[in-house]
Amino acid sequence: MAVGLFFASGVDKIAHYADNVQLMATNNVPAFFLPLVILLEVGGGIAIALGFLTRFTSVFMAVFSVVAGFLFYQGYSHAHLMVWLKNISCAAGFLLLCLNGSGKWSIDHLIQRRFARA
Template identity: 85%
Template sequence: MAVGLFFTSGLDKISHYSDNLQQMADNQVPGFFLPLVILLEVGGGAAIALGFLTRFTSVFMAIFSVVAGFLFYQGFSHAHLMVWLKNISCAAAFLLLYLNGSGKWSLDYLIQRRFARS
């Protein structure tokens, strides 16, 4: 679930690039971070969905979730609270994924098995 949210959010940032640059400027975040955010959301989302470098990527996704929540959703409106809570919940899910790993249906598992035989 968290992976799908961030993956589609990254795709949306590509299609609405200038709007996102403006939102970042409104929140005093330098615009040069936007390509990195897109890479993390799309690339990291795809990597976790495939189970590739899952633990490594999960740490960055968790940190990003918390930082983005504090940078962009500081308001006291109900909508800001809901999005902030979504980000914190996603961070918790990514930390659980870090702790438990990706499982037997992942590229990480296949790669690990392949090298264990060698």
């Protein structure tokens, strides 16, 4: 679920690139980070969905979730609290995925099995 959420968010950032640059400027975040964020959300979402470099990517997604929560949802409002809690929940899920790995139906598992035979 979190993977789909981040993938869709990355695609939306591509579609509304200028709006996101402006939002980042409002929060004192340099605009050069936006392509990296898009790469992480779209590329990381696809990688985790396929089970490719799952543990590695999950760490970055967890850190990104927490950092984005602190950078973009400052101040108290109910909406900010809900989005911040969503980010923290996603970070926890990514950390669990990092600890447990991607499972038997993943590219990581296929690669691991292939090298175990060699």
